[in-house]
Amino acid sequence: MKTAIATVSISGTLEEKLVAVARAGFLGVEIFENDLITFPGSPADIRAMLADLGLSCPLFQPFRDFEGMPSELRERALQRAARKFSVMRELGTDLVLVCSNCSPLALGDRARIIDDFGALGELAAKHGVRIGYEALAWGRHVNDHREAWSIVRDVDHPNVGLILDSFHSLARGIPSASIGDVRANKLFFVQVADAPRFDMDLLQWSRHFRTMPGQGDLALEEWAEAIWRTGYDGWWSLEIFNDRFRAASGQLVARDGARSLIALRDTVARRPRPAVPASIAPPVAPSHVSFIEFAVSEDEAEQLRSLMSALGFCLTGRHKRKAVERWAQGAINLIVNTEPEGFAHSFDIMHGGSVCAIGLVVADVAAVLDRATALGIDLFRQAVAPDEHAMPSLRGVGGSLIYLLSPQENDQIWRDEFIGIDRPEEQDCARLMRVDHIAYTMHYEEFLSWVLFFVAQFGMEKTPLVEISDPLGLVQSQAVETADRAVRFTLNGSNAQQTLSSRFVQNYFGAGAQHIAFATDDIVAAARAADAAGLERLPIPQNYYDDLIARFALPDELVETMAAYHILYDRDDRGEYFQFYSRAFGKRVFFEVVERRGYDGYGAANASIRLAAQARYKAMAT
Numbered sequence: 314m315k316t317a318i319a320t321v322s323i324s325g326t327l328e329e330k331l332v333a334v335a336r337a338g339f340l341g342v343e344i345f346e347n348d349l350i351t352f353p354g355s356p357a358d359i360r361a362m363l364a365d366l367g368l369s370c371p372l373f374q375p376f377r378d379f380e381g382m383p384s385e386l387r388e389r390a391l392q393r394a395a396r397k398f399s400v401m402r403e404l405g406t407d408l409v410l411v412c413s414n415c416s417p418l419a420l421g422d423r424a425r426i427i428d429d430f431g432a433l434g435e436l437a438a439k440h441g442v443r444i445g446y447e448a449l450a451w452g453r454h455v456n457d458h459r460e461a462w463s464i465v466r467d468v469d470h471p472n473v474g475l476i477l478d479s480f481h482s483l484a485r486g487i488p489s490a491s492i493g494d495v496r497a498n499k500l501f502f503v504q505v506a507d508a509p510r511f512d513m514d515l516l517q518w519s520r521h522f523r524t525m526p527g528q529g530d531l532a533l534e535e536w537a538e539a540i541w542r543t544g545y546d547g548w549w550s551l552e553i554f555n556d557r558f559r560a561a562s563g564q565l566v567a568r569d570g571a572r573s574l575i576a577l578r579d580t581v582a583r584r585p586r587p588a589v590p591a592s593i594a595p596p597v598a599p600s601h602v603s604f605i606e607f608a609v610s611e612d613e614a615e616q617l618r619s620l621m622s623a624l625g626f627c628l629t630g631r632h633k634r635k636a637v638e639r640w641a642q643g644a645i646n647l648i649v650n651t652e653p654e655g656f657a658h659s660f661d662i663m664h665g666g667s668v669c670a671i672g673l674v675v676a677d678v679a680a681v682l683d684r685a686t687a688l689g690i691d692l693f694r695q696a697v698a699p700d701e702h703a704m705p706s707l708r709g710v711g712g713s714l715i716y717l718l719s720p721q722e723n724d725q726i727w728r729d730e731f732i733g734i735d736r737p738e739e740q741d742c743a744r745l746m747r748v749d750h751i752a753y754t755m756h757y758e759e760f761l762s763w764v765l766f767f768v769a770q771f772g773m774e775k776t777p778l779v780e781i782s783d784p785l786g787l788v789q790s791q792a793v794e795t796a797d798r799a800v801r802f803t804l805n806g807s808n809a810q811q812t813l814s815s816r817f818v819q820n821y822f823g824a825g826a827q828h829i830a831f832a833t834d835d836i837v838a839a840a841r842a843a844d845a846a847g848l849e850r851l852p853i854p855q856n857y858y859d860d861l862i863a864r865f866a867l868p869d870e871l872v873e874t875m876a877a878y879h880i881l882y883d884r885d886d887r888g889e890y891f892q893f894y895s896r897a898f899g900k901r902v903f904f905e906v907v908e909r910r911g912y913d914g915y916g917a918a919n920a921s922i923r924l925a926a927q928a929r930y931k932a933m934a935t
């Protein structure tokens with residue numbers, strides 16, 4: 314798979330863009346005219362830079378408003394093209410993208426359009442270049458690749474071919490089966506972009522919200538599969554217009570782009586009767602969260618211990634040699650690491666007491682590592698003693714670790730590395746059963762990067778994006794989940810400076826786990842016990858409960874109980890959801906307890922209530 318990316322997809326100066334593209338492992342780069350025009354050197358200088366970086370330039374674009382112009386403008390359009398062709402030769406590319414005409418002057422006369430492309434093809438042949446015709450979704454007369462293909466077919470000139478761009482076709486809902494009509498030798502170039510499903514103006518949607526494959530909702534697999542089935546073996550190039558990417562690190566976006574194309578190809582390779590053979594290890598979904606590890610100083614550890622105790626966790630083991638404790642309840646293991654050196658300690662110094670690692674159980678650790686390597690995901694290994702499990706790990710959100718455990722290791726590790734502590738009978742009353750989800754908070758600009766990480770590496774599914782109102786701005790939130798919902802993460806990021814999300818990222822010096830939700834099957838019992846144990850809770854206003862009665866027609870008694878214990882409630886067509894929150898530990902991490910009765914979401918309707926309650930604490934503190 315020959316992969317390229319358009320300069321428009323990446324932030325920075327042209328030089329910075331090219332370096333980022335080359336480092337990410339692309340073979341080619343589409344040069345956007347604007348990047349050429351703003352560059353203080355000749356096209357030949359750009360060509361030399363590309364050569365130094367080992368990149369080729371398979372496409373120059375765009376050339377606009379060409380076909381079907383009234384007679385008096387036709388000659389000028391051809392002259393304009395001739396100038397561009399000279400530039401292209403200097404730049405070292407032989408293909409230009411001509412996008413369908415958007416000018417109000419354009420005529421839709423098909424015979425004229427075919428004639429124009431015939432003339433352009435002749436001119437191109439003289440200059441030793443080729444033309445690729447792309448139907449813009451908002452083209453004045455041609456806005457469907459089926460129409461563009463029929464024109465290219467009828468022009469029948471060796472220097473005139475078709476360019477397919479997933480956005481233009483999928484945004485308009487054009488069936489990908491129609492790609493089967495395109496002849497591979499006439500398909501000159503393929504551009505790939507995904508996008509979240511928005512019901513909005515096509516041009517605005519395309520110019521601001523395109524994403525890497527896997528970060529959006531378009532049916533890219535069918536589309537890419539249809540292209541492979543034609544026998545096309547040319548370039549696959551990302552053309553991503555996205556406001557966030559323009560503001561993000563070029564290196565990050567380029568690396569994600571490369572990752573997204575590898576993952577897209579692999580998804581197609583894993584469909585029935587694959588159009589391409591698989592070339593990397595398959596995605597292996599984690600079966601559950603084995604543990605969550607906190608890196609804390611001894612001072613903060615006391616606070617954390619009392620919070621965990623109040624939630625019903627018991628100290629069940631100590632590491633044989635290290636200052637590491639295991640606190641457990643149900644199938645949940647919380648690790649408290651106060652070691653004065655090592656990864657956890659560095660993490661604590663950097664961020665303050667917080668989640669430095671999680672452990673995921675996976676059926677095939679080697680496959681996870683192989684896939685991570687293929688996707689350019691960083692692995693982490695640290696020195697271990699001979700009697701310790703050498704758990705490999707991936708670098709996850711904010712540099713925290715995702716340890717990988719086989720099911721066997723998950724059974725053995727506590728016995729092998731920890732000295733068990735017998736707990737008194739009366740403490741043995743698990744109210745919380747398992748980790749329901751881990752909520753990560755991150756910079757707005759890196760949000761899509763982590764969506765892609767979980768989707769590409771573990772084959773997790775995305776829920777629709779939701780916007781949550783914090784009293785000080787909007788927060789964007791999206792969950793990634795395994796197909797069986799046994800492992801769930803929510804990702805949160807905000808563009809507004811003072812939202813709780815943004816303050817977390819500022820105070821924490823980066824992205825991290827902001828809250829952890831545990832599942833119970835009796836929320837009232839869990840809340841009552843937590844109250845009795847002195848858990849500091851997030852208070853919810855009575856107005857919320859009055860509104861609940863109005864919205865859901867719930868029995869008074871239930872609402873009174875929920876109000877007494879500050880339990881939030883949500884319902885959808887599948888079931889009911891109950892949740893309550895602890896206050897934050899170290900002003901960073903807080904806990905949530907949830908009970909799901911058939912409900913699959915995260916109580917998005919309640920998130921603004923929770924954020925408002927948390928904002929009150931901030932107001933009181935200042």
Ligand SMILES: O=C(O)c1ccc(O)c(O)c1
Pocket residue numbers: 374375410412447449478519520552
């Ligand atoms: O938004 C545009 O105008 C535009 C230009 C060139 C392209 O290849 C494209 O997909 C969109």
Ligand SMILES: [Mg+2]
Pocket residue numbers: 447478504552
């Ligand atoms: Mg395009």
